[in-house]
Amino acid sequence: MLQMNVKPIATLDPRVNEIRTLTAQIVNRDILPNERKLWVARSEASSEDERSVARELRESVKAKVKQAGLWAPHLPPEYGGAGLGFLEHAYMNEVLAYSMGAASLFGVVAPNSGNQKILLKYGTEEQKKKWLVPLTEGKMESGFSMTEPDSAGSDPRAIKTTARREGDQWVINGHKWFTSNGFRADFLIVMCRTEGSGADNGRMTQIIVPKSTPGLRIVRGIEVWGRHSDHCEVVYDDVRVPLENQLGRAGSGHEAAQERLGAGRVYHCMNSIGQMWRAFDLMVERATMREVHGGKLETKQFVQGFIADSYIDIQAARLMTIHCAERMDGGGDPRTDISAIKVFVPAAYERVVDRAIQVWGAAGVSGDLPLAAMYQGARTLRIADGPDEVHRILIAKNVLSRYRAGESWDFGN
Numbered sequence: 001m002l003q004m005n006v007k008p009i010a011t012l013d014p015r016v017n018e019i020r021t022l023t024a025q026i027v028n029r030d031i032l033p034n035e036r037k038l039w040v041a042r043s044e045a046s047s048e049d050e051r052s053v054a055r056e057l058r059e060s061v062k063a064k065v066k067q068a069g070l071w072a073p074h075l076p077p078e079y080g081g082a083g084l085g086f087l088e089h090a091y092m093n094e095v096l097a098y099s100m101g102a103a104s105l106f107g108v109v110a111p112n113s114g115n116q117k118i119l120l121k122y123g124t125e126e127q128k129k130k131w132l133v134p135l136t137e138g139k140m141e142s143g144f145s146m147t148e149p150d151s152a153g154s155d156p157r158a159i160k161t162t163a164r165r166e167g168d169q170w171v172i173n174g175h176k177w178f179t180s181n182g183f184r185a186d187f188l189i190v191m192c193r194t195e196g197s198g199a200d201n202g203r204m205t206q207i208i209v210p211k212s213t214p215g216l217r218i219v220r221g222i223e224v225w226g227r228h229s230d231h232c233e234v235v236y237d238d239v240r241v242p243l244e245n246q247l248g249r250a251g252s253g254h255e256a257a258q259e260r261l262g263a264g265r266v267y268h269c270m271n272s273i274g275q276m277w278r279a280f281d282l283m284v285e286r287a288t289m290r291e292v293h294g295g296k297l298e299t300k301q302f303v304q305g306f307i308a309d310s311y312i313d314i315q316a317a318r319l320m321t322i323h324c325a326e327r328m329d330g331g332g333d334p335r336t337d338i339s340a341i342k343v344f345v346p347a348a349y350e351r352v353v354d355r356a357i358q359v360w361g362a363a364g365v366s367g368d369l370p371l372a373a374m375y376q377g378a379r380t381l382r383i384a385d386g387p388d389e390v391h392r393i394l395i396a397k398n399v400l401s402r403y404r405a406g407e408s409w410d411f412g413n
Contacts, residue, residue, distance in 0.1 A: 001032060001033060002281050002282070002285050003028040003032060004024050004027060004028055004032075004095065004098045004277065004278075004281075006020055006021060006023075006024035006095055008020075008021065012091070015088065016087070016088050016091050019070070019084065019088055019091065019092050020091055020092065020095050022068045022069075022070060023070060023092050023095040023096050023106075024095050024098075026061070026064055026065060026068065026070075027095060027096060027098055027099055027102055030060075030061050030064060031061060031099045031102050031105065032098075032099055034057055034061075035099060035101075035370075037050075037053060037054055037057055038054055038057055038058055038061070038101070038105075039054070039101055040053075040054045058105060061105045062105055062107075065105060065106050065107070069082055070082055070092070070106055071106065071107045072106075072107035072108065072113075072116075072136060073088070073089045073092055073106065073107075073108065074089055074108060074113055074116065074117060075107075075116060075117075075120065075136060076120075079116075079120065079128075079132060079133065079136050080133075080136045080137065081107070081136070085329065086263070086266075086325065086328055086329045087325050087326060087329040089267070090266060090267065090270045090321070090322070090325040091270075091322075092106075093108075093267050093270035093271050093274065094270045094271070094273045094274040094277070094318070095274060096108075096274065097270065097271035097272070097273070097274025097275050098274045098275070098277055098278045099278070100275060100278075100370050100373060100374065100377075103271070107136075110180060110181075110264070111142060111143055111144040111180040111181050112135055112141065112142050112181070114144060114260045114264055115135065115142045115144060115189050116132060116135055116136060117259075117260060117263070118189060118206065118247060118256055118259075118260055119131055119132040119135070119247070120132060121248075121256070121259070122206070122247045122248035122252065122256055123247060124244070126244070127208065127244075127245075127247070131187060131208060140186045140187070141181060141184040141185050141186055142181065142185050142186065142187055142188065142189065143179050143180055143181040143182050143184075143185035143187075143188040143189070143211075143232075144179065144180050144181075144188070144189050145176045145179040145182075145188045145189065145190040145191065145209075145234055146159070146176070146190075146191040146257065147176060147177060147178040147179075148160060148161065148174070148175060148176055148177065149175060149176075149177045149233070150175065157204075157254070159174075159191055159192070159193050159204065160174060160175075160193065161173065161174025161175070161176060161190070161191070161192050161193060161236060162174060162192060162193050162194070163190075163192035163193070163194050163205060163207055164194075164195060165195065165243070166240075168242060168243050169240045169241065169242060169243060170192075170207055170240070170241050170242075170243060170245065170246065171238055171239070171240050172190060172192055172207065172209065172215075172236045172238075172239040172240075172241070173236055173237060173238060173239070174192070174235075174236045175233075175234075175235055175236070176190070176233070176234045176235075176236070177222060177231075177232070177233040177234070178222060178231045178232075179231065179232045179233070179234045180230070180231055181230050182218055182221070182230060182231065182232025182234060183218065183221060183230050183232060184230060185211055186210065186211060187208055187209060187210045187211060188208075188209045188211060188216075188234070189206050189207070189208055189209075189247065190206065190207050190208075190209050190236070191204060191205075191206055191253050191257060192204070192205055192206075192207055192253070193205075194250055194251065194253075203251055204251065204252075204253035204254040204257070205246060205247075205248075205250050205251060205252065205253045206246075206247040206248065206252075206253040206256055206257070207241060207245050207246050207247065208241070208245040208246075208247060209236075209239060209241055209245065210241070213239050213240070213241060214239070214240070215236060215237045215238045215239040215240070216234065216235075216236055216237075216239050217234065217235045217237065218232050218233070218234055219232070219233040219234065219235055220232065220233050224380070225376045225380075261385050261386070262328075262334070262335075262338055263328070264385060265338050265341065265342050265385050265386075266321065266324055266325050266328065266338065266341070268342075268345075268346075268381060268384075268385065269317070269321040269324075269341045269342070269345040269346075270321055270325070272317070272345050272346060272348075272349040272378065272381065273314065273317055273318050273321060273345070273349075275349065275353075275370075275374050275377070275378075276310075276313070276314050276317065276348070276349050276352045276353070277314065278370065278374075279310075279352050279353045279356040279371060279374055280310050280311070280314060280352060280356070282356055282360070282369065282371065283306065283307065283310065283352075283355060283356035283359045283360070284298075284307060286356075286359050286360050287303050287306075287307065287359055290359075297359060303359060306355040306358065306359060309351070309355070310351070310352045310355055310356075313348040313351055313352050314348070314352060316344070316348065317341070317344060317345045317348040317349070320337070320340060320341050320344060320345070321341050321345060323337065324337035324338060324340070324341050332413070335394070335398060336394070336395055336398040336399070339386075339391035339392075339394045339395045339398075340391075340395055342385065342386060342388075342391045343388050343391045343392060343395075345381075346378055346379075346381035346382045346388075347382065347388070349374075349378040349381070350375065350378035350379055350382070353371055353374045353375045353378055354375065356371050357371050357372070357375060
């Protein structure tokens with residue numbers, strides 16, 4: 001079986017190289033050879049014995065991750081995490097994403113990881129004790145409820161779900177969909193429009209809602225790419241929760257969401273690079289082995305072009321994303337770069353996987369390879385966390401504002 005080839009990078013801090021190496025060892029040794037067994041529960045035809053073996057295997061891998069000090073890299077040690085810096089975590093992501101689904105075995109799975117970061121920064125000590133600690137320990141699951149069917153998902157200021165104060169309670173009414181992890185969640189973090197004056201951005205508040213709260217109704221799991229998913233449509237009908245379930249100050253919800261989404265976009269892009277890496281390896285391996293029309297695929301100019309173009313796409317995507325992560329880690333303004341990678345990387349990911357599928361032929365769209373799932377994921381990313389068109393507008397606005405101020409763009413910073 002082809003394995004991920006990860007060597008130390010001379011310009012990186014030794015600690016970052018150690019993280020990449022340890023992550024690659026676990027991916028190559030414990031995850032790649034067992035992918036089918038680990039995720040057997042995704043098949044409707046799996047037996048209870050197979051699912052039991054899968055659970056035991058996943059717990060075994062998680063134990064090795066924890067032993068290596070790589071569990072929950074986004075959280076500080078006092079909350080059971082590895083306490084990695086932003087850049088360290090980004091470099092780790094490109095390695096663990098080589099195997100789709102591996103992130104969950106490292107304690108990094110959306111929406112739990114994003115909710116953990118929000119609770120860590122905006123939660124009170126009591127909220128951290130009640131929600132963050134059990135979430136990190138795996139004793140709870142969470143969901144994130146922001147997108148609405150009747151409001152543009154790319155404009156959080158258009159949210160219609162309301163939360164009004166009545167005595168010592170918030171009363172929530174609204175209609176959400178694509179609420180992630182909706183079926184498994186024990187609680188949801190809900191974005192609401194609250195009372196107050198000023199700009200719409202300052203009237204958004206995030207509120208913790210236990211899923212068992214009366215008035216909260218899961219309507220359905222939304223089919224995604226023709227398959228059942230855990231993204232749910234949810235109705236809130238006079239849902240009452242204590243005021244202390246408010247996260248941060250009233251009106252800080254938009255700020256919290258942007259922080260969550262900004263970092264999440266970088267992690268998504270590094271994940272995409274890891275999966276492009278896998279698709280590239282699969283494509284080149286196939287080209288060197290498959291005989292067709294009197295010669296191997298690697299001798300065909302079309303396929304050589306696929307390899308060259310994919311190499312260019314991966315290198316460009318990776319360097320753009322690392323530049324953005326370095327800017328975020330250094331405290332610079334990363335907004336233009338975040339939008340740039342959010343447009344470029346998923347599109348590059350889609351192109352690389354498309355070429356790999358073409359080289360593999362019918363096998364490329366089968367369940368025997370991860371390419372079909374990668375293709376669907378890549379296409380979805382061009383919508384998730386802000387569609388391409390919105391990010392292009394943001395890039396242009398940021399560039400134009402600089403020039404209007406009499407300053408040209410500095411591509412070195």
